[in-house]
Amino acid sequence: MWKCGQKTVYGVTFYTLQDDALFFNTNKSNDIDAGGPISHFKRDDMWVSWGKVPFIPFKNNRVEMTDLSFVKxxxxxxxxSRSEAANYVEEVKNLIFVLYGYGGQDLHEFMRVLNEDRAIPLDDKESGGLEPLTPTMDITALREHYEQLKRDLIEDGQSINKDLDKFGSAPSGVALKFMYAGIDLKCNALETEFKMGFENLLYFVDIYLNEINQGGYENVEVDIVFNRDMKINESESIANCGASLGVVSNKTIVANHPWVDDVEMW
Incomplete structure (x- = not known):
């Protein structure tokens, strides 16, 4: 028996799954030889319960789905789409020959003579002839389709938009924040779920510390901080630090300088 606040917990109830049905396991739930109802762990030969099922979920999101399920x-x-475009380019030849009055036997013979002799014989010199056609490969719609799919992948997957045509080769700080906006939202959601997981973990940590006589921390507030890294434009940040001299304290400037790792050393 273990008291959790005003609630007394006597043990763990066990069930056995048989043919898609749950049946109460009397022997395991009331094991007299084990010293009473079996619980989670023993303390001084006495079964002790956590007060709740000791499973701590660290969820990826509220719906408990993988990121791949949203973009697969x-x-x-x-x-x-890319495979269809590749097949189309592969199947369409550069030139199509239209023959008039050719004296060869078949197309294979025609291609052999053309490749070897660089000329072809014609039976009817007046009406016969050869016209090469250059086919036009119109894959504009197909290209637009998979380009839109790529944009949808970035948006739905909350990935990083690395379109340098829009942001340039050296994006500003504002542009970088816009590029990383999707993954920043993803981090916000993940941080919320992981904070809940750590709060559930602290419940068991508090009980464990109390059981080993290391003190009671049930009412102690704990702040869980997640440190994040964000890409920045270093040249722009350094210029802003220089422009801030005399406006804010030097310690604040040093703390925001991209090349400073340990502010306390300054």
Whole structure:
């Protein structure tokens, strides 16, 4: 028996799964030989319960789904579109020959003679002839389709938009924040779920410390801090630090300088 606040917990109830049905396991739930109802762990030959099931979930999101599940259909469609474009380019030849009055036996013979002799014989010199056609490969719609799929993948997957045509080769600090906006939102959601997981973990840590006589920390506030890294434009940040001299304290400037790792050393 273990008291959790005003609630007394006597042990763990066990069930056995048989043919998709749960049955109460009397022997394991009331094991007299084990010293009473079996619980989570023993303390001085006495079974003790955590007060709740000791499973601590660290969820990826509220719906408990992997990130791949949100973008897999888009990835499959993107691969299909690129494959169709590749097949189209492969199947369409550079030149198509239209023959009039050719005296050869078949097309294979025609290609052999053309490649070897660089000329072809014609039976009818007046009406016969050869016209090369250059096919036009119109894959504009297909290209636009998979480009849109790529944009959808970045948005739905909350990935980084690395379109340098829009942001340039040296994006400013504002542009970098815009590029990383999706993954920043993803981090916000993940941080919320992981904070809940750590709070559940602290419940068991508090009980464990109390059981080993290391003190009671049930009412002690704990701040869980997640440190994040964000890409910045170093030249712009250094210029801003120089422009801030005399406006803010030197310690604040040093703390925001991108080349300073340990502010306390200054």
């Amino acid at each position: 259909p888009l990835i499959d469609e993107y691969d299909k």
